[in-house]
Amino acid sequence: MPPYLVASSTSSRYSLRPTHSHPMPPKETSRWSKTSILASLLVYRAVNACLVKTYFSPDEYWQALEVGHRITFGYGYLTWEWDVGLRSVLHPAFFAALYKVLAMLGLDGGSVFIYAPRVLQAVFAALGDFYAYRFALRLFENQLVANWTLFLSVASWWNFFCSTRTLANSTEASLTIMALYYWPFTTPSGAHTRSFGDKVLGTSSRQTSVTLSLAIASLTCIFRPTAAILWLFLGASLVLGYIRSGMFASVASTLISTVLIGGVAILGSAVLDSTLLYDHWILTPLNFVRVNVLEGISLFYGSSPWHWYLSQGLPILFGIYIPLVLFGIWQTCKVTGGLNQGLKSQVLGLCLWALVVYSSLQHKEWRFLYPILYPLLPFGADALYTWFLSPKGWQKSRAAWTVVLVLVTVNGVMAWYTALVHQRGVIDVMDWLREEMRAEKVRSVGMLMPCHSTPWYSSVHLKDAKPVDMWFLTCEPPLGNTDASRYEDESDIFYKDPEAFMISRSGKVPESRNKSTYGDASHLLLFDTLVPTLKPWLTFSGYEECARFFNSHFHEDSRRRGDVVVYCKV
Secondary structure (H helix, E strand, O other): OOOOEEEOOOOOOEEEOOOOOOOOOOOOOOOOOHHHHHHHHHHHHHHHHHHOOOOOOOHHHHHHHHHHHHHHHOOOOOOHHHHOOOOOOHHHHHHHHHHHHHHHOOOOOOHHHHHHHHHHHHHHHHHHHHHHHHHHHHHHOOHHHHHHHHHHHHHOHHHHHHOOOOOHHHHHHHHHHHHHHHOOOEOOOOOEOOOOOOOOOOHHHHHHHHHHHHHHHHHHHHHOHHHHHHHHHHHHHHHHHHHHOOOHHHHHHHHHHHHHHHHHHHHHHHHHHHHHOOOOOOOHHHHHHHHHHHOOHHHHHOOOOOOHHHHHHHHHHHHHHHHHHHHHHHHHHOOOOOOOHHHHHHHHHHHHHHHHHHHHOOOOOHHHHHHHHHHHHHHHHHHHHHHHOOOOOHHHOHHHHHHHHHHHHHHHHHHHHHHHOOOOHHHHHHHHHHHHHHOOOOOEEEEEOOOOOOOOHHHOOOOOOOOOEEEEOOOOOOOOOOOOOOOOOHHHHHHHOHHHHHHHHOOOOOOOOOOOOOOOOOEEEEEHHHHHHHHHHHHHOOEEEEEEEOOOOOOOOHHHOOOEEEEEEO
């Protein structure tokens, strides 16, 4: 249906009304079928997943792959979050199932084992791209805007860098845009918005849409309880829309669906948790709120000012797209009564709500805002459409191609550097260690680095091989009645005086393992910045440099600067 036809809120007929400044576009038909688009995205993201060679957040290993490895093979390190029941096993269970299949097929001894989880995550990444495209069709009912949304998603440096990483945030972002596509947004008058090319939603299809969207949304909330921030806003908007229009039966059915689907999700998660990992019944969302919010443990890992997401978070996520998105938002806000204006306003309201709530929380990270990237990309695409595209001849526009070239170049350079260069040494060294272990040259490994600086057992797994003992400097937060103002974790104590730390603990068992002692490891890993300080102790203890891997040109953490250096005991 052309975008200059707008559904009346009182009938299923369409009336002529200007949408906004767009010229009338050609018929909204794509040269490619949806199946072809999705298949192409799957191939692209699979290649993307295999190209990423750098380290970003410890959670992609320590809260996902390492836990899945522990479930499947019986060994692997569980961080403090799993000791206090802070996380659901649902997300790691995907990788545990994959590991089990690989082991049954005898494919758990080589590169396939390392790359398979990334390729699995690539499926979610491709779905994120695909549903961003479909959501743009629903939002603007303009094929060209949808096409440019797909371009922006595929070309995004952040998506290339982060979407195929095994982070719960990456999966959450993809599932969120899927759920938003099926969500039955209402206008202020209570009328429902519609999908591209569809008739106004009837009662039956509306309820199906709610059920499907809630089912997907419940998964995001199990993965990350903070996802509920988005769905509280959407649920309240939907119910208020029903109440305004006197649709009290819809209010009741929506609330019942929410309770039933949410209850099944929580119960299913509790059963899975107690079956696969925990030895007792547990409600991880409640523990998450208690520990991170009420007890404020998340602040142990850093706090940022209220404007951090505005000054750093959004610019990092969107990069060069920021001017496009802002112009697209302004263009939408200045129009009254445009096509799907109520839907666009609710999407913008949702993103603003998420930004405000997340900004009010002291602990902030770039990836926490990931779920609002996909819903905002169509506004950037709309800006591109308005500025440079017309119903005919846009391919010949020098300005359009110049903008495309700039977008691709800037995103390409950022994607290349962050995905293939910056912090790759901590990945390369684990690949090297795996091969050394295969050759039986490694007896035990010690990490003299800030905690969780490298992947762990999931990255050095060998088929039918006994796991090599490894240890690292721990950084558990001050749980319980511990005085946080005086608390120092093992990493803090070590970096105060590394040489004194190693001397005082020589012969003692590290907290992170229960076998080898601090001075007994056959291989020690450390960052180059620590070498001058610890070199006398290393020489005295019989260690010599045996390998070195470039890691980064710069790092915000001074303890992680320089190459990754391996010292072997002679």
